[in-house]
Amino acid sequence: MPELIVDAHRLIGPVPFDDLPEDPLPEMGRLGIHRAHVTHTLSLYSDVRAGNEALLGLGDPRLVPVPVLLPETFEPVPDWDVPMVRLCPDRHRFELTGPTALRWLAALGVTAAVDFEETSPGQLITLARELPEQRVLLLNPGYRRLRVIAELMVAIPNLWLEIGTVNTQRGVEWLAGHFGAERLVFGTGAPVMDDCGPRFLLDHLDLPEADIALIASGGGLL
Amino acid sequence: MILDAHGHLGPWPDFLIPDPSADGMVALMDRIGIDAIGVSHLLAVGPSAEEGNRLAFAAAERHPGRFGVWQVYHPHQRNRLTDQGVWGVKIHPDVHQCALDDRRYDPVWELGLPVLAHGQTDSPWSDPQQFVTVARRHPHVPLLLGHAGLWPYGFARAAELVREQPNLHLEICGSKMTGRWIARLVELAGAERVIYGSDSCFLDLRTGFGRVALAPLDDADRALVQGGNLARVLGAAGRVFGPVPEGDLS
Numbered sequence: 001m002p003e004l005i006v007d008a009h010r011l012i013g014p015v016p017f018d019d020l021p022e023d024p025l026p027e028m029g030r031l032g033i034h035r036a037h038v039t040h041t042l043s044l045y046s047d048v049r050a051g052n053e054a055l056l057g058l059g060d061p062r063l064v065p066v067p068v069l070l071p072e073t074f075e076p077v078p079d080w081d082v083p084m085v086r087l088c089p090d091r092h093r094f095e096l097t098g099p100t101a102l103r104w105l106a107a108l109g110v111t112a113a114v115d116f117e118e119t120s121p122g123q124l125i126t127l128a129r130e131l132p133e134q135r136v137l138l139l140n141p142g143y144r145r146l147r148v149i150a151e152l153m154v155a156i157p158n159l160w161l162e163i164g165t166v167n168t169q170r171g172v173e174w175l176a177g178h179f180g181a182e183r184l185v186f187g188t189g190a191p192v193m194d195d196c197g198p199r200f201l202l203d204h205l206d207l208p209e210a211d212i213a214l215i216a217s218g219g220g221l222l
Numbered sequence: 223m224i225l226d227a228h229g230h231l232g233p234w235p236d237f238l239i240p241d242p243s244a245d246g247m248v249a250l251m252d253r254i255g256i257d258a259i260g261v262s263h264l265l266a267v268g269p270s271a272e273e274g275n276r277l278a279f280a281a282a283e284r285h286p287g288r289f290g291v292w293q294v295y296h297p298h299q300r301n302r303l304t305d306q307g308v309w310g311v312k313i314h315p316d317v318h319q320c321a322l323d324d325r326r327y328d329p330v331w332e333l334g335l336p337v338l339a340h341g342q343t344d345s346p347w348s349d350p351q352q353f354v355t356v357a358r359r360h361p362h363v364p365l366l367l368g369h370a371g372l373w374p375y376g377f378a379r380a381a382e383l384v385r386e387q388p389n390l391h392l393e394i395c396g397s398k399m400t401g402r403w404i405a406r407l408v409e410l411a412g413a414e415r416v417i418y419g420s421d422s423c424f425l426d427l428r429t430g431f432g433r434v435a436l437a438p439l440d441d442a443d444r445a446l447v448q449g450g451n452l453a454r455v456l457g458a459a460g461r462v463f464g465p466v467p468e469g470d471l472s
Binding site: 145165 | 402433436
C-alpha cells in the first residue's frame with residue numbers, strides 16, 4: 001500500500017438527490033485515504049460563495065479546500081491561498097475560455113480542476129493555447145473517451161487526469177504507459193461517485209510501486 | 223469462493239478497451255483472487271450471437287474452471303441454445319431492441335437455466351418492472367437483474383421489486399455503482415439477493431471487485447455477495463464450471 005494516499009476529488013456537505021455522508025473523514029479513515037482535496041457541495045448545488053466560505057473555514061489539514069471559482073465580470077479576483085480551484089462552466093453557465101475566466105485564472109495562477117462533463121476538448125485546447133502555463137486537472141474523465149483523452153494529453157502538456165472513473169480494463173495502465181504515472185492523479189468524486197473501487201484498484205495496479213505511489217500522492221501535480 | 227457473475231470478452235465499438243483478452247482477464251483474476259467469472263463474448267452481445275458464443279466457449283476451454291459461459295440469445299437471429307456446460311443465458315434487451323418481456327425471448331425461459339439480463343431503469347426494453355413480469359411468468363428460472371437497474375436513482379426501486387420475487391436477484395456491476403450503494407442494496411433486498419459482477423472487460427475487473435471488497439458490509443454478507451449467492455443459484459440449477467462438450471452447440 002502506498003505510504004501517502006491523497007484523494008484529489010472529494011465532496012463535503014449535503015447533496016439534493018441522495019442521503020450521503022456529509023463529512024468525508026470517517027470514510028477516508030476506513031479506506032486509508034490520508035488527505036483529500038475537497039469542494040463544498042453548496043458551491044455546486046446551491047450558493048457558490050456560501051460553499052466556499054464554509055470550505056475555507058474547515059481548518060483540518062486532512063481536507064485541502066478546493067473552492068469553486070465563478071468568474072464574475074465586475075467582481076475582484078479572489079485572493080485565496082489554495083493550491084487548486086474548481087470551475088463548473090456548464091453548471092454555472094460561463095465560458096471557460098471567455099475573457100473573464102481567462103483573466104481570473106491568469107491572476108490566480110493555481111491549478112484549475114474541471115469535470116470533463118462540464119467542458120469540451122475544444123475548450124480545453126483553447127484554454128491551453130490562451131494560458132499555456134495553466135495547470136489543469138481533468139476530473140471524472142470516464143472510461144468511454146480514452147481516445148479523446150489521449151489526444152488531449154498529447155496536445156496539452158499541463159493536463160493531468162483524475163483516474164477514479166478510468167474504469168475500463170487496464171485503462172489506467174494504458175494511460176501510464178503512454179503518458180507516465182506523473183500525469184495521473186488518484187481521485188474518486190466520493191461520496192456521489194464510488195471510492196471503494198478506485199481505492200482497491202490503486203492497490204492492485206499492474207505498475208511499478210514507485211508509479212503507484214506517485215499516482216496515489218497526486219501524480220506530479222499535487 | 224469468489225465468483226463474478228457478469229463478465230465479457232472481446233472489443234466493443236463504443237470505446238477503447240485496452241485489454242479485452244481472455245488471458246488478460248485471467249491474469250487480473252489471479253492478481254486479486256477471483257476463482258471464476260461468467261462471460262459472454264461482446265461479439266455475441268452485438269451482431270453475431272453464434273460466432274461470439276463459439277469464442278466464449280473456446281476461451282473457457284483454454285482456461286478450464288475460470289470461465290463460466292453465459293451463452294447469448296439473439297431474439298432476431300434465434301440462435302440455438304445448449305443446456306450443457308454453461309452457466310446460463312445472457313440477454314441484452316437494449317442492444318437487441320427487444321423488450322425483456324417480449325415473447326421472442328421465450329426460448330430463453332423455456333431452457334430453464336439461470337438468466338443474466340441487462341437491466342436499466344426507465345428503459346423501454348429492460349426496466350426492473352419487466353423483470354418482475356418475466357420472473358412471475360417463469361418462477362423456476364433464476365433471473366439476475368443486471369446492473370441493479372444501472373442508474374442510482376432506480377437502485378432502491380429495483381431492490382424493492384426484487385425482494386417480492388424469490389427467483390429475482392440484483393447483479394451489481396456498473397459505472398454508477400458505489401460500495402455504499404451495495405451496502406444499501408443488501409439492507410433493502412437482503413444479502414442473499416445481491417450478486418457480485420464486474421462487467422469486466424467492459425469495465426475494469428479490479429474496480430468492480432473492489433467495490434464489494436471494500437463496501438461497508440459484514441463478513442457474512444460480503445461472502446454471500448462475492449460468490450455464495452451465485453454458487454447457490456448455479457448449484458441449484460445443476461450448472462457445471464467446465465467448457466461445453468465439443469459438438470454440443472452448432
